[in-house]
Amino acid sequence: MVTEAIYKESSECPGGLKWSKRGTTIIGNGLGSGPDQLNLPDGIFIELKTQILYVADMSNSRIQKRYQNGVIKTAAGQSNGTSGKAANMLSGPADVFADENENIFIADWGNQRIQYWEKDAKFGKTIAGNGSQGSALNEFSFPSTVFFDSKKNIIGGNGAGLNPYQLNGPTGLYYDEQNQILYISNEQSHSITQWVLGSYEPRNIYAGIPGRPGNSAAQLFYPEGITMDKYGNLYVADTSNHRIQMFCPNAIQGITIAGTGQLGNSSIELSYPGDIAFDSELNLYVSDRYNSRIQKFRRTQ
Structure with missing residues (x-):
């Protein structure tokens, strides 16, 4: 039996980590489709070897990438924000994953497909989905997240419900490849589920209370x-609570490390954060969706 641990500060958790409460905007010079602008950004990804930040600029139907020197380029889709079904277009991309060679994989939400774009390519290739919405093995119904293991296998799931063995609006994935454990953010059930791959039984509800949204330390609200x-340590974009929660090992109560829990656009506030990522120094990056910006919270300890 695992004993519940109680942590009150992030520095008490394994690693002894702390972050600045004030974020710095690194992409997002106002809402728009300019190179340094965003329109409802969703998924973000940092490739640790290159330290390139990738952003699924959802309402601009493009993927933006930011190099360490601050240069920002369009990596996929049309730079002017035009959407479409053609191979050189995207439609509301929700998530992005990249390798060290700057090849990217995209959850092309509105086109019901996963697209692969090689570095500097003008066109993408469909590697999963057939462009039609459905529940068949070769179909998607608005794919909202994409994650690959070291062998570039796509990871995902099916089902809907509030029971531990069901998924309900899975919007986030993290794969612990060493331990063969998949963590799934169930948006509609307000919880994070932990699965052991190869098993049809869940390991446990890792965070949140299924079917009980709220803003207490033990609850989530559309994560x-x-x-x-x-x-x-597990980190959750607690979207409708406008905060980022840290769940330390064996803890059922989270610690707020970014955001105040109140919607806002100041440097200490967030507005429906959609995704999170870390660089190699464990600085925290947040997709601050309704503020159309990417915020960096510097690690201080």
Whole structure:
């Protein structure tokens, strides 16, 4: 039996980590379709070897990438924000994953497909989905997240419900490849589920209370993006609570490390954050959706 742990500060958790409460905007010079602008950004990804930040600029139907020197380019889709079904277009991309060679994989939400774009390519290739909405093995119904293991296998799931063995609006994934454990953010059931791959039985509800949204330390409210650090701490974009929650190992109560829990656009506030990522120094990056910006919260400890 695992004993519940209680942590009140992030520095008490494995790794002893702390972050600045004030974020710095690194992409998002106002809402728009300019190179340094965003329109409802969703998924973000940092490739740790290159330290390139990728952003699914959802309402601009493009993927933006930011190099360490601050240069921002369009990596996929049309730079002017035009959407479509053609191979050189995207429609509301929800998530992005990249390799060290700057090849990217995209959850092309509105086109019901997963697209692969090689570095500097003008066109993408469909590697999953057939462009039609459905429940068949070769179809998607608005894919909202994409995650690959080291062998580039796509990871996902099916089902809907509030029971531990069901999924309900899965919007975030994190795969612990070493331990063969998949963490799934169930947006509609307000919880994070932990699964052991190869098993049809869940390991447990890792965070949140299924079917009981709220803003207490033990609750979530339409959670989306999730990630985990090397110390085993889980991080959740608690979207409708406008905060980022940290769940340390064996803890059922989260710690707020970014955002105040109140909607806002100041440097300490967030507005429906959709995703989170870390760079190699464990600085925290947040897709601050309705503020159309990417915020960086510097690690201080």
